[in-house]
Amino acid sequence: GTLTGVNALAGTVVDRDGRLLAFAFLASGTTGQTAAEPVLDKAATALASCGCR
Numbered sequence: 001g002t003l004t005g006v007n008a009l010a011g012t013v014v015d016r017d018g019r020l021l022a023f024a025f026l027a028s029g030t031t032g033q034t035a036a037e038p039v040l041d042k043a044a045t046a047l048a049s050c051g052c053r
Helices: 037-049
Strands: 006-014 020-028
Touching: 006 037, 020 037
Parallel strands: none
Antiparallel strands: 006 020
8 A cells, every 4th residue: 555654664684694584664754755765775784784683
């Protein structure tokens, strides 16, 4: 579905220690259809580059 002012990104990444992580990010109150994409992508990249313990 579509919601005005809402963006989401969900998926899986492998962190730097080789663990598979699942994530779902949701941004509410965004100003346009693609406004939050760079921030959501950056969050997923940060998750993949961590050694989360």
